[in-house]
Amino acid sequence: MAGAPRLAFQIVTPNVVTLRAAGNGVPICSFVAERSNGMNDDRTIQLSRLVTQRLRVLEELLDMGRRQREVVAAGDTERLMTLLVAKHKLLRQLQVIERSLDPFREEDPESRRWRSPQDRAACRAAMERSTQILRQIEELDRHAESELVKQRAATEQQLQGLDQAHQARAAYLDVGGSVPSRLDLDAG
Helix, strand or coil, X not given: CCCCCCEEEEECCCCEEEEEECCCCCEEEEEECCCCCHHHHHHHHHHHHHHHHHHHHHHHHHHHHHHHHHHHHHCCHHHHHHHHHHHHHHHHHHHHHHHHHHHHHCCCHHHCCCCCHHHXXXXXXXXXXXXXXXXXXXXXXXXXXXXXXXXXXXXXXXXXXXXXXXXXHHHHHHHHCCCCCCCCCCCC
16 A cells, blocks of 8 residues: 555553554544453453363262262162262362362452453353252252161161061070970870
8 A cells, every 4th residue: 555654553551542643643543442451361261161160070960969869779889889989089179179269259240351241141151050050969969868868777677677586596596405396296
């Protein structure tokens, strides 16, 4: 472009930029430039990642809670123990994520600068979904605990019945030393 004027940008303050003609320095216009606070953007990206990680771990815990309900109903103690070990690992991951989220809990959500309204909405939706899943997990855990308590009570009753049978048998054996085991009808 042969006749186009050359332009120069001058930053007057951190937020004000002036556009000047390069040759004579005459200001053409000034405008307020909204600078991206990279640190704030980075923090919202970090928050979004943590919320997404939290959601994934909670979804896995929900799946395990459903399997736990089935295993408890089947009375399969071995599979239950294996499942509880895996669940414990996920709970430790969740604790780490929760600790990483703690600084964000102290912030004013309205002061956060998001890359876009869609990013903010997606993060909010993931938090709401996480809250719903957490409630489902708590309900599954309460149900599993209740079922395990019922199974324990039934097992205690069975053990008491076995103990009573054992005691009765022992009583018969104690008496059996003085009573013949066979009745002799030929003796006169």
